[in-house]
Amino acid sequence: MRGETPAEAGERPSAHSSRRATTVAAPEPGDRVRRARKSSNARIVRWAGVLPFFAYTAVFLLFPTVELMVKSFKGSSGQFTWANVSQLFQGDFASAYVTSIEVSAITAVAGGLLGLFIAYAAVHGRLPAFIRPLLSTFSGVAANFAGIPLAFAFIATLGPTGVITSVLNGAGFHIYNHGFSIFSITGLSLTYVYFQFPLMILIISPSLEGLRAEWREAAQNLGATPAQYWRHVGLPILLPALLGATVLLFGNAFSAYATPYALSGGYINLVPVRIGAILSGNVIVPNPQLGDALAFGMIVIVAAAVSVYVLLQRRAAKWLQ
Amino acid sequence: MATLELKQVRKQFGDVAALRDMTLEVASGEFVSLLGPSGCGKTTALRIVAGFEFPDSGELLVDGRDITGVVANKRNMGMVFQAYSLFPNMTARDNVAYGLRVRGTDKAARQRQAEELLELVGLSDQAKRYPRQLSGGQQQRVALARALAIEPAVLLLDEPLSALDAKVRVTLRQEIRQIQKRLGTTTLYVTHDQEEALSISDRVAVMSAGVLEQVGKPAEIYRDPRTPFVAEFVGTMNRLDGQVAGAESVVVGAGTVRLQIEADHGHPIGAKVLVLIRPESVTLKEAVNGEAAEGALKGRVITHTFLGPVTRLGLDSDLGPLVVDVPGVEALSLASGTGVTLSVDPAGVHLLSAG
Amino acid sequence: MAAVTAARPVRARRRRPSLWALFWLLAGALYFLVPLYSVAQFSLETGAHRYGFHWYAQIFSDPSFRSSFLLSLRLAVETVAISFVLMVPTVYWVHLRLPKLRPTMDMIAVLPFVVPPVALVVGLSGLFSALPSLLASSQILALMYVILALPFTYRSLDAGMRAIDVKTLTEASQSVGSPGWKTLLFVIVPNIRSAMLSAAFLTLAIVMGEYTISSLLLFNTFAVYIYYIGNTEAYQAAALAIISFVLTWGAMMGIFFVSRLAGGRESVQIGGTR
Numbered sequence: 024m025r026g027e028t029p030a031e032a033g034e035r036p037s038a039h040s041s042r043r044a045t046t047v048a049a050p051e052p053g054d055r056v057r058r059a060r061k062s063s064n065a066r067i068v069r070w071a072g073v074l075p076f077f078a079y080t081a082v083f084l085l086f087p088t089v090e091l092m093v094k095s096f097k098g099s100s101g102q103f104t105w106a107n108v109s110q111l112f113q114g115d116f117a118s119a120y121v122t123s124i125e126v127s128a129i130t131a132v133a134g135g136l137l138g139l140f141i142a143y144a145a146v147h148g149r150l151p152a153f154i155r156p157l158l159s160t161f162s163g164v165a166a167n168f169a170g171i172p173l174a175f176a177f178i179a180t181l182g183p184t185g186v187i188t189s190v191l192n193g194a195g196f197h198i199y200n201h202g203f204s205i206f207s208i209t210g211l212s213l214t215y216v217y218f219q220f221p222l223m224i225l226i227i228s229p230s231l232e233g234l235r236a237e238w239r240e241a242a243q244n245l246g247a248t249p250a251q252y253w254r255h256v257g258l259p260i261l262l263p264a265l266l267g268a269t270v271l272l273f274g275n276a277f278s279a280y281a282t283p284y285a286l287s288g289g290y291i292n293l294v295p296v297r298i299g300a301i302l303s304g305n306v307i308v309p310n311p312q313l314g315d316a317l318a319f320g321m322i323v324i325v326a327a328a329v330s331v332y333v334l335l336q337r338r339a340a341k342w343l344q
Numbered sequence: 345m346a347t348l349e350l351k352q353v354r355k356q357f358g359d360v361a362a363l364r365d366m367t368l369e370v371a372s373g374e375f376v377s378l379l380g381p382s383g384c385g386k387t388t389a390l391r392i393v394a395g396f397e398f399p400d401s402g403e404l405l406v407d408g409r410d411i412t413g414v415v416a417n418k419r420n421m422g423m424v425f426q427a428y429s430l431f432p433n434m435t436a437r438d439n440v441a442y443g444l445r446v447r448g449t450d451k452a453a454r455q456r457q458a459e460e461l462l463e464l465v466g467l468s469d470q471a472k473r474y475p476r477q478l479s480g481g482q483q484q485r486v487a488l489a490r491a492l493a494i495e496p497a498v499l500l501l502d503e504p505l506s507a508l509d510a511k512v513r514v515t516l517r518q519e520i521r522q523i524q525k526r527l528g529t530t531t532l533y534v535t536h537d538q539e540e541a542l543s544i545s546d547r548v549a550v551m552s553a554g555v556l557e558q559v560g561k562p563a564e565i566y567r568d569p570r571t572p573f574v575a576e577f578v579g580t581m582n583r584l585d586g587q588v589a590g591a592e593s594v595v596v597g598a599g600t601v602r603l604q605i606e607a608d609h610g611h612p613i614g615a616k617v618l619v620l621i622r623p624e625s626v627t628l629k630e631a632v633n634g635e636a637a638e639g640a641l642k643g644r645v646i647t648h649t650f651l652g653p654v655t656r657l658g659l660d661s662d663l664g665p666l667v668v669d670v671p672g673v674e675a676l677s678l679a680s681g682t683g684v685t686l687s688v689d690p691a692g693v694h695l696l697s698a699g
Numbered sequence: 700m701a702a703v704t705a706a707r708p709v710r711a712r713r714r715r716p717s718l719w720a721l722f723w724l725l726a727g728a729l730y731f732l733v734p735l736y737s738v739a740q741f742s743l744e745t746g747a748h749r750y751g752f753h754w755y756a757q758i759f760s761d762p763s764f765r766s767s768f769l770l771s772l773r774l775a776v777e778t779v780a781i782s783f784v785l786m787v788p789t790v791y792w793v794h795l796r797l798p799k800l801r802p803t804m805d806m807i808a809v810l811p812f813v814v815p816p817v818a819l820v821v822g823l824s825g826l827f828s829a830l831p832s833l834l835a836s837s838q839i840l841a842l843m844y845v846i847l848a849l850p851f852t853y854r855s856l857d858a859g860m861r862a863i864d865v866k867t868l869t870e871a872s873q874s875v876g877s878p879g880w881k882t883l884l885f886v887i888v889p890n891i892r893s894a895m896l897s898a899a900f901l902t903l904a905i906v907m908g909e910y911t912i913s914s915l916l917l918f919n920t921f922a923v924y925i926y927y928i929g930n931t932e933a934y935q936a937a938a939l940a941i942i943s944f945v946l947t948w949g950a951m952m953g954i955f956f957v958s959r960l961a962g963g964r965e966s967v968q969i970g971g972t973r
Binding site: 073075076084090094137140143149158160165168172174175177179187219223276278297305314315318319321322325326330333 | 714715716717719720721722723724726727730731733734735736737738740741785786787788789790793798800804807809810811812813814815816817818819820822825826842843845846849863874882901905908909910911912915919922926929936937939940942944947948950951952954955
């Protein structure tokens with residue numbers, strides 16, 4: 024940050040006033056009306072440029088969301104009702120939400136921590152310079168590899184005849200005899216972590232790079248141990264970004280459909296999978312608006328997560344920029 | 345306050361020798377600047393003293409005690425970094441108090457001390473502000489207060505002013521010096537700005553490529569450079585080839601022009617030397633009728649540059665190309681091609697062996 | 700980013716790497732590689748301890764593979780095309796004439812995250828039942844994929860435009876008499892090539908792996924085909940998983956090299972099906 028603050032710079036003559044002084048001569052009365060019309064025309068033209076984009080997003084984002092919201096509160100004869108939404112809090116659907124939230128939270132934290140440690144290793148671990156871009160690319164691959172192929176890969180790894188399962192069996196650890204299954208929530212979580220920790224690496228790396236070496240050195244110089252540095256300086260600075268990233272990971276896991284679907288054949292009790300089941304007609308529900316309510320509930324949760332993330336990112340930017 | 349000693353410190357980075365056998369003593373309460381261009385090793389030396397790097401060989405002594413192997417956070421040295429070193433999540437006061445906090449001082453006491461130091465650097469009213477709300481100059485003042493809060497044995501400053509505006513630099517360097525004098529803290533200051541080093545140091549150590557070229561008082565360094573590098577790095581210097589012709593004269597250039605010099609130059613007759621003349625040691629007179637006076641040195645104005653306090657003229661002369669500083673603005677009116685008579689102050693001529 | 704840092708001479712100031720760093724990097728590498736290795740092994744197993752490319756051969760000769768792969772590929776190209784036609788002029792316009800709209804655009808660009816693909820399908824199901832002709836051809840998928848890829852396309856293009864001085868280039872082009880669309884096509888676009896390529900590669904990766912929307916709308920895209928195969932032929936599915944991985948890998952490498960060539964920071968992004 025060079026120079027003086029606004030306070031110190033108060034004495035400096037404003038550059039703006041001199042510029043304005045050299046503009047146009049006094050306007051004539053007719054000019055003002057003409058200029059006003061021209062400027063409102065200009066404004067219309069300006070906004071016209073972004074109209075296609077706004078129209079597109081309105082049709083494919085705004086409209087579906089509003090539809091869902093409206094339909095969630097509509098009864099079978101079109102009247103306003105809480106019935107659909109209240110069903111979400113009961114029985115199967117409620118437990119679908121609970122399971123979804125649990126899995127998302129656990130994999131967000133587990134993936135988040137793993138990703139954090141790896142990212143920190145790459146940024147501050149005094150490793151060769153090529154590690155950073157290499158890690159970035161691999162993380163991009165892993166984060167994008169989610170879905171059907173990932174599910175198959177994990178079945179090939181920890182399925183009943185998986186490679187690691189066989190290795191563990193050979194060593195005496197018959198995991199399937201002890202209740203483990205790749206098709207369980209635990210197995211699903213392990214699969215989720217595969218794309219969660221790379222996402223964390225990608226999100227948190229810029230913030231870790233923003234942790235200036237000068238801060239650590241200054242803390243050292245003033246007598247702080249590494250632990251003290253982390254407690255007083257490092258973690259407080261990093262916390263908003265960390266929390267924000269974890270929350271984003273939560274939203275990311277919550278939205279997952281293909282991975283759990285492929286792992287469970289469509290039978291696992293997660294919100295996205297239930298919605299898909301209703302949509303494909305695999306499950307008959309008392310009223311069709313239930314699917315809408317489920318989807319709307321999903322949007323509310325993910326929207327909350329994304330909003331929290333955005334807010335925390337802004338907070339983090341204050342210190343790390 | 346402590347004495348600081350570097351003894352034959354060596355540091356290699358890969359196949360680059362950052363420091364070669366550096367030996368330097370800083371007396372208690374002394375302000376020594378390490379001056380040199382980028383890459384000369386001055387920052388490496390400072391970081392070794394601070395404990396962020398360890399030397400490959402050599403010793404570091406504070407008050408006679410060997411601290412070469414001591415970890416950085418146990419050295420009790422205060423360091424002011426070039427920029428961005430204030431903790432962004434703490435107010436100015438908390439930043440300054442941090443050193444005391446990790447030493448276990450209780451909250452009230454350390455806040456009081458922090459406020460005292462902030463007053464010392466003139467920032468009492470900014471105590472509750474965060475670094476991002478402060479200007480560059482203010483941030484560096486807080487950084488200074490923070491370094492001084494722990495009452496360090498040695499104060500280290502790594503180009504603290506280079507990231508600041510020119511005017512702020514000039515004021516702030518004086519303030520740093522005044523505070524240092526008041527507290528009597530032993531100080532090691534790194535900079536590439538020779539004006540800065542000359543104006544505030546007790547002694548200046550000029551470095552180049554990992555080697556100490558010359559260490560001495562600012563006036564000595566300026567008037568009596570011992571190596572060509574120092575001569576050229578510090579201030580502007582005219583550099584001519586010559587040969588000693590007599591006890592008080594030296595022949596410059598192709599062999600016809602003689603310059604009078606001071607008698608005790610210490611070079612044998614016939615020795616090939618570098619003749620160094622500061623621009624301000626040459627006086628000019630406009631040649632009368634375009635013709636120079638008989639027997640005097642002649643020259644012709646090629647360029648002139650207005651520098652504020654002086655006008656710098658580039659001349660072609662009997663001695664070869666010369667840069668001459670003339671006080672005031674009258675010299676600006678000397679058009680290109682004007683003939684002038686030169687006279688060189690013998691006390692302003694220095695000789696260095698050319699071999 | 701932060702203000703100018705004073706220049707420091709380049710020095711190898713690296714000490715020995717930290718042991719912890721090596722440990723965590725190794726842990727990450729293992730987590731990443733083990734599943735890949737496992738599925739690769741499966742894909743190459745032609746019998747008890749016999750290995751070969753048998754399954755790959757079977758897949759490549761399967762007409763359904765070809766049709767689903769090509770469908771996804773076509774959709775990817777269409778998505779990229781629609782995205783560019785929609786987004787490039789828009790981002791250009793915002794940078795040029797409506798800079799105050801940037802924060803709003805940033806916010807809109809995050810919205811697709813908020814509406815997960817499942818929810819998007821449900822939300823549009825009303826529209827689909829009213830206009831079933833929309834589902835007649837796979838075009839609708841491309842239109843929805845544009846939304847899916849929106850956050851990344853926008854961010855890439857926005858970053859690309861920020862890196863060049865849009866205003867000055869446009870004014871320079873106008874001063875020699877070039878009309879707006881020509882300026883966009885011949886002046887702006889060539890200068891954001893790497894951003895566009897990055898966006899294209901990422902969209903490619905997303906579309907090739909997209910399952911949710913296409914399966915719910917009953918289209919036979921590549922991922923749908925993979926799932927279908929997985930139900931009956933485990934080994935072939937493993938081979939398909941490897942093929943899918945190679946594709947994703949290729950796209951990421953594409954982004955990596957493109958941004959390297961442009962000299963900018965590599966900003967690998969994430970997207971797609973979960």
